[in-house]
Amino acid sequence: MNREVRVRFAPSPTGALHIGGVRTALYNYLFAKKMGGKFLLRIEDTDQTRFVPGAEEYIKESLEWLGISPEESPWHPGDCGPYRQSERKPMYMQYALDLVEKGHAYYAFDTSEELEAMRERLTAARVVQPQYNSITRTQMKNSLTLSEDEVKTRLASGDPYVIRVKMPRKEEVRLNDMIRGWVMVHSSTLDDKVLMKSDGMPTYHLANIVDDHLMGITHVIRGEEWLPSAPLHVLLYRFFGWEDTMPQFAHLPLLLKPDGNGKLSKRDGDKLGFPVFPLNWTDPFSGEKSSGFREQGYLPDAFLNFLAFLGWNPGDEREIFSLEELAEAFSIDRIGKSGTKFDIAKAKWYNEQYLRLKTNPELMQYLIADAKADGVDIPIEKANAMISLLKERVTFPSDFWRDSKFIMAAPKEFDQEVASKKWNADAAKVLGAYATVLDGFDSPFDAVAAKALLESTAEAEGIKLGKVMQAVRLAVTGSGAGPDLMEVFAILGTAEVSKRIRFALNNLTVVA
RNA sequence: GGUCCGUUCGUCUAGGGGUUAGGACGUAUCCCUUUCACGGAUAAAACACGGGUUCGAUUCCCGUACGGACUACCA
Structure with a gap:
């Protein structure tokens, strides 16, 4: 049997998609691409009480931003639609009923109060696992304990009910996880999970099996939080008679918080100092x-x-x-x-x-846009030079403008700490002379020329350039740190540099 | 509590019966340099513990500890 690989990402639209989900989507996408198969997206919105407006659109936009868009999805349907479980609602009941007929599922009429009472009773009796299972179901209101007539009457009169899986009392369930190898669980530790809810919607357990089967899913790649319920899913495939096309499972390790305490969750928001979502x-x-x-x-x-x-x-x-x-x-x-x-x-x-792999024209877009937002227009040529200057020094695109603003606006004040340490009479002397030299300079002014000129000026004054370099930077940029100064001079041009020096000379006082 | 999953530097990890246990991020130091970065170099830094199996275990097995997930008419 050589089926085309089909994998799915099946988020539930209950809020923003968090990065763990994004990684799951990515691994599914990568596996599909690697195998020459298809990556699809199915919206698991069977819990209408948790519906969040905008969540589905958010999922779509996130995947598009990352370039891992599914080939089949609610907005690009393939042959296996609909791709929203809420729209598939009518098809689930027949499958649940099929299981009831085969004796693998049953109707249960217990109210939530009765379920609560059962759990309390079991807890009080120190039962290790208070759950609806092969033992406790004999004491509950379901089609296994009620007479056939009463069940019919209840169903006919519209009594609310759920359909539960009839978990075998003792059976070893094995599954060969692609990441973890053989995982074995005894059915006695599993409970009679609800398959159909009283509102007529399936639970995840039923819906994901039916849909994966109908959609021809070959591999289920999902988070480790699903591992405990995977045996139930294997059993369901068996009950349906779909074992021969059952997908292979791969349960991904969880994404944990940096401190190692628990999995990363949506509720972490920005509390950890970084986003947990792909988009705002x-x-x-x-x-x-x-x-x-x-x-x-x-x-x-x-x-x-x-x-x-x-x-x-x-x-x-x-x-x-x-x-x-x-x-x-x-x-x-x-x-x-x-x-x-x-x-x-x-x-x-x-x-x-x-960022460093990107070309200057690509990066200039960020710089130009950010500057414009501050009301500053940067000519293309200058923007290009500014990018070259900063490319190796930034982490985010927004750093470009933040770190090069000083080029577009002369400093009005100076870093006091640097001034007190580095500003002195020698520096003022060199700068004064340099400004004069610049005013009379009319050859092409590039970084090499700027430096040669500065060096010769300092030499003429009998002052070592290294001694005053920080002061020079301070005078022209207002700060003690930044990108290559001579390149900055070249971008600024002789007139601007000279002007800034004169301003600094007038506004910085020499500490004796 | 029960079931299941996991455990190599601070972090992401490679490796695998015999290795100087490798790389990357981060950290530190040095070099480059007009500063800060970049780059280069160097350093500190790990096989959770206890039993087996074995000539030999970090590697295989079993326990223990620790961590995590799950334990809903949520997914």
């Missing part, structure tokens, strides 16, 4: 805002590269991979087993690497 998100109910990696200045390729390496590695020492290269190198058996702590420092490093 405002909760429509509480109005709470959370920042996203995109808005923080992370480049999609860098973010993807970083995310891919959280739990997977290519087995060699390469670190930088484009999406295509990731797909080419990807394999499930190189995914680690243990949970992965999130390290934002590495994400920044990746961003720096990708």
